[in-house]
Amino acid sequence: MSTEVSSQPLLSVRGLSKAFGGVLAVQGVDFDLAAGEMLALIGPNGAGKSTTFNLINGQLRADAGSVRLQGQELCGLAPRHIWRLGVGRTFQIAETFGSLTVAENVQMALLSRDRRLWSPWRRATHYQRxxxxxxxxxxxxxDQAERPCAALAYGDVKRVELAMAVAHNPCLLLMDEPTAGTAPGERHALMALTRGLAREAGMGVLFTEHSMDVVFGYADRVLVLARGQTVADGAPESVRADARVQALYLGRQAAEPLKAEDAA
Structure with a gap:
């Protein structure tokens, strides 16, 4: 697997913190993400993964810290503004329009990119076809362009969502559990495709994932959270061997090795 990525950070996160009442969900998280790099964000339930993800995306407002994309501060911006700055997003449950064709789903994303309003009484069949x-x-x-999205296998629906997410040429792609609900062959095909797109476009990818075969097979780096704090950050093999990850993330004895096929 090629891991040649830019040395300059595309995304820089410093001191990111968020509390809900008296619960500190995220506590001073720091990390960088380079252009073309795939970074997996993992951890046990309640580790702060989703909160961190949503702070970066603007769905939650940080209590403290900084999130900078190519030097521009994202904290305090609405998700739509962050999207305009070049941040794409896919969801754990694929967000597509089942009654529209595959092509029309992508055309909807292009309409949004171009800030076009479209009458509900007009079909956008020919828009940016x-x-x-x-x-x-x-x-x-x-070859599936004219099929209704609802008629596709779920792995193909995830591909449609990916096409929609990259329709505005993002420099950063956030993927929330990208392989959830997919068969093993589908998830490997999807992540190989994502890695190819990331390398081709120099697009950074931050993804949360429970399938360890996906994490160790496709991530350039792995960031592990536990109780809102960073436990480990490094290459997949070094994280796999980290005693803290073994004890805190998997609840195992440090001497028991983490296998690539293990799932959280």
Whole structure:
């Protein structure tokens, strides 16, 4: 697996903190993400993964800290503004329009990118059609363009969502449990595709994931959280061997090795 990425951080997170009442969900989290790099954010339930993810995306407002994308502060901005700055997003449960065709789903994303309003009484069938088909070609779905999204296998729905997420050429892609609900072959195909897109476009990818085979197979780096704090941050093999990860994340004895096929 190639791991050649830019040495300059695309995303820089410093001192990120968030409390809910008296519960400190995220406590002073620091990390960088380079262009073209794939960073997995993992940890046990309640570790602060989702909170960290949503602080970066603007769905939650941080109590303290900084999130900078190419030097620009994101904290305090609404999700739509963060999206405009070049941050794409996919969701644990794929967010597509089942009654629309595959191509029309991507065209909806292009309408949003171009800030176009469209009458509900008009079909957008011809809007940026060539670009929509080119995006579908990149994710291997050009031959499915005219099928309703609801008729696709779930792994293909995830590919449609990926095409929608990269429709505005983001520099950073946030993926929340990208392989949830997919079969083993589908999840490996999806992550290989994502890695190819990241390398091709120099796009940083931050993803949360429970499947350890995906984490160790596709992440350039792994960031482990526990109780809102960073436990480990490094290359997959060093994280796999880290005694703190063994004890805190998996609840194992430090001497018991973490296997790539293990799932949280």
């Amino acid at each position: 060539a670009e929509a088909l080119a995006l579908l070609q990149r994710v291997g779905l050009a």
